[in-house]
Amino acid sequence: MSEEENIDKEHRRIETLKKLRILDTEQEQLFDTITRGVCRVFSVPISLISLIDESRQWFKSHTGLSTRQTPREDAFCRYALELESVLVVNDALEDERFRNNPLVTGSPFIRFYAGAPIIVEGHVLGTLCAIDSEPRALSDREAFILENFAKVAADAMVMRKAMLDAKDM
Numbered sequence: 001m002s003e004e005e006n007i008d009k010e011h012r013r014i015e016t017l018k019k020l021r022i023l024d025t026e027q028e029q030l031f032d033t034i035t036r037g038v039c040r041v042f043s044v045p046i047s048l049i050s051l052i053d054e055s056r057q058w059f060k061s062h063t064g065l066s067t068r069q070t071p072r073e074d075a076f077c078r079y080a081l082e083l084e085s086v087l088v089v090n091d092a093l094e095d096e097r098f099r100n101n102p103l104v105t106g107s108p109f110i111r112f113y114a115g116a117p118i119i120v121e122g123h124v125l126g127t128l129c130a131i132d133s134e135p136r137a138l139s140d141r142e143a144f145i146l147e148n149f150a151k152v153a154a155d156a157m158v159m160r161k162a163m164l165d166a167k168d169m
Contacts, residue, residue: 013081013123017051020120020161023058030156031061034128038149039063042130042142046108049118049153050077051126064131065108074103077127080115084124086143089113091135112136114143116150120158128153 001009017023031049038047046064050057057075059068072078079097080087092098092110103110111134115127128150138146 013125014054016121016123017053017125020157021164022060022157022160023051023053025060027061031153032063034149034153035061035063038128038130038146041145044130044132046131048129048131049126050075050129052078052081057126070103074101076110076113077115077129080117080127081124084117084119086138086146087113087115087127088138088143090137109133114138114146116146118150118154118157120154
């Protein structure tokens with residue numbers, strides 16, 4: 001894909017994200033239920049619904065982490081934007097892309113990351129991720145479960161937008 005095509009694709013992705021009217025909104029129980037479920041099912045201390053805009057990774061839901069956003073350049077999630085499957089980092093200290101990341105070398109000391117893409121209208125807007133401070137692996141079964149949780153998150157975003165649009169009529 002040419003640089004121009006990549007820029008156009010990123011523009012359409014950002015427009016799709018903005019159309020959802022979800023950025024910088026309050027926490028909502030449905031999304032928090034999803035991240036709490038991921039923490040429980042995968043026995044991880046952190047789960048996030050993260051969305052990537054032009055400059056940051058913003059968390060619609062953040063179980064086990066108090067911050068609401070990080071710079072885009074620090075986001076593990078940004079590597080998942082080109083994928084349509086789960087991005088798995090078994091040990092971030094062993095991965096060239098992440099070993100010097102401030103989220104690995106400092107709090108929350110990420111070692112394991114699994115992020116399933118949140119796809120709306122064919123665009124990866126972010127991820128639903130499971131994070132641990134210990135290295136680990138992800139089975140095919142677990143990847144399937146995480147992908148399905150991410151589909152629920154994507155569907156919830158679309159339904160949320162439809163409800164907002166109906167109210168505006």
